[in-house]
Amino acid sequence: MVQRLLLAAVGGALLTASFEPVAIAWLLPFGVACYALATRDLAVRRAGLVGLVFGIVFYFSHISWMRASIGPDAWLALASVEALFYGLLGLAVPLLRRLPAWPLWLAAAWTTMETVRSGWPFSGMPWGRLAFAAIDTPAAPAVAYAGMTGLSFLLALAGFCLARLAEALLTRERRRVWAAVAVGVLAALVTPAVVPYDVAESGTTTVAVVQGDVPGPGNDILWDHRGVTRNHVDATVGLAADVAAGRAPRPDFVLWPENSTAVDPFERGAVNAGIREAVAAVQVPVVVGGIVDDGPDHVLNQGVVWDPVTGPGDRYTKHHPVPYGEYIPFRDIWDPKFGQLALISRDMKSGTRTQPLRVAGVRVGDAICFDVAYDDVMPPQVRDGAELLTVQTSNASFIFTHQIEQQFAITRLRAIEAGRWLAVASTNGQTGVIASDGTVVASAQPRTTAVLVEEVGLSTALTPAMRLGPWPSRLFTLLTLAALVSGAVTYRRGREFDGPAQDVPAVEPPAPSPTPSEAPVV
Structure with a gap:
């Protein structure tokens, strides 16, 4: 054994x-x-x-x-x-x-x-x-x-x-x-x-993927969450300046990562003003990753399409919040007030949307962080018409570990499975643009501020995997x-017949011959 x-x-x-x-x-x-x-x-x-x-x-x-x-x-x-x-x-x-x-x-x-x-x-x-x-x-x-x-x-x-x-x-x-x-x-x-x-492409679009970086130690999104938002605003404003000067192509939309705002972006204040500043500068929709209030007891982790004319519009809500990381299961029975669990004061609700987002005329299938590993997030959006895939992720908590490499490998496989180009925006982890065959077309170094501007393919055809x-x-x-x-x-x-067989003899064996000492006296 x-x-x-x-x-x-x-x-x-x-x-x-x-x-x-x-x-x-x-x-x-x-x-x-x-x-x-x-x-x-x-x-x-x-x-x-x-x-x-x-x-x-x-x-x-x-x-x-x-x-x-x-x-x-x-x-x-x-x-x-x-x-x-x-x-x-x-x-x-x-x-x-x-x-x-x-x-x-x-x-x-x-x-x-x-x-x-x-x-x-x-x-x-x-x-x-x-x-x-x-x-x-x-x-x-x-x-x-x-x-x-x-x-x-x-x-x-x-x-x-x-x-x-x-x-x-x-x-x-x-x-x-x-x-x-x-x-x-x-x-x-x-x-x-x-x-x-091979999935036939029906067109192209240009996407700008922003990695703003995380101030301080780099592994705590809340260490200076307003600084995180400011980094993404400044990077987007800098992109607008590069476009105006002819140093970069004009994107059709901009993708920010999960937790690019750690407070409700709809509330008036510095975060809301920063988003409006970035959108006004670049003059194209920005998909913002933000934590949105949903009453006194709940929050939502969302990707919000922020248009320069109409303001906030379409939203995707994270499908799979992390238990004991983003919400406490059965809080009405057990409400822990110790360690890291005490920091989860409000539970994150799960999203259910399977319709792609509408971003600059493109149908975009979005996923937030761990959502990319689940089969019920991106594939349904592809079957509902998504032409392009995006992943908004933070990964700051895992920046000094190999989790970011594992997640990026899963993300690349999703692109192949769906037959779609895929853009990944991370706060400071592994940001990149992936072709429909899983090839990494562009990537940013972790723990840096970077903007990737790439022309990506669009498609409405379905792979056999998506049809199944x-x-x-x-x-x-x-x-x-x-x-x-x-x-x-x-x-x-088999168990009934396992073990040694016990054969019963069909006829009684003959009696043994007497020994010389037992022979009768004549």
Whole structure:
């Protein structure tokens, strides 16, 4: 059992290394294969324990950035909850392994597990989905065909086929069959790199992306929140001067990041006046990222389209506020007044909008910070007609960690999945402009003030992934449930016949011959 636990720990470490910042993506199938090999031929409880060890090693290291940025308590709590899902999957392994072609069913179960933990509890945590490690690999273009969920399934299937091939090599059983299956799965992953899905462009627009920087230590947006707003105002006014002097092309609109205003931008005061000053100078709409009051108990995290003529208009509200970071779940039952939790005096409400924003005649699909990792934010806006994607993010809390690299990798995959150009504005993190094939066209150095002005493509065509929508998740969930029921029946029958057989002899054996001492006297 000790060897199994060590193998699970190695697998979790390999999976972590496939993501940023190490980003050795070819380690991913080996990490997944270790999970399958470590849980092989174990009873339900032991398989669950081995799966839990894998989850602990993987998730505690994958989001280690939370320990330094948010706090050890939040890191321990979140990583523990997420690690449990890998343990729960381990409980299902003995059932699924009883079925023919078990790598297929286990890959479906892995994908379903990722879907569930990405939305529960509360708003879940999508970080660590297998698909998110695929950027800058031959597998990345497959996301335009299969979506994030489908790509995770293919990567999980590749890992489990690798494990099955290893088992076949050890037992000299059907090696050629499983080698062919593994090659077939790899071919399905990399074929889109040879035949990428090209989305036709219907036009272009020019966008200016502003990174204003954060004063002071750089990792606290509230250290001088008015200074943050002032930085973005000054950068936008400077852009207007460059346009007037012919040093920069005139943008069609300007994108500011999340938390470019940390107080309600609609309230009269320095923040409101600064926004009006910037918009008046540049004379095009500015998409402002601001915290908006919603009564005495709630706030909204919004992207607000601020027009130079009509003023504030269309708004996008963040869909997935962070539990215990931006709101307190069940506050009416438990209202903590200690540590960082005491600073959350008002709860952030969730948005529900799936219609794109109207910005300078362009339909823009917006997302705020962690929203980019969720499947229910950008894809619905693309299906509703978004021609261009934007991400407004702060990331100041994570500026000294590798979270910004992980989020940027997810963002690039979203561009490929949707077949859309994507502009990212960060306060001081990773700001950039990304083409529809995931290529970074322009980027700004973290912790600097920068303005990126780029002409970007527009499109209304849909990739296969966008047409599929949530159906892959539904399909894999149904496959998993069916496989678990079938596997449970097979597992129970197998348990009834496990153990040594007790054969009853058909005839009574003959009596032993007497020894010489027992022979009768004649």
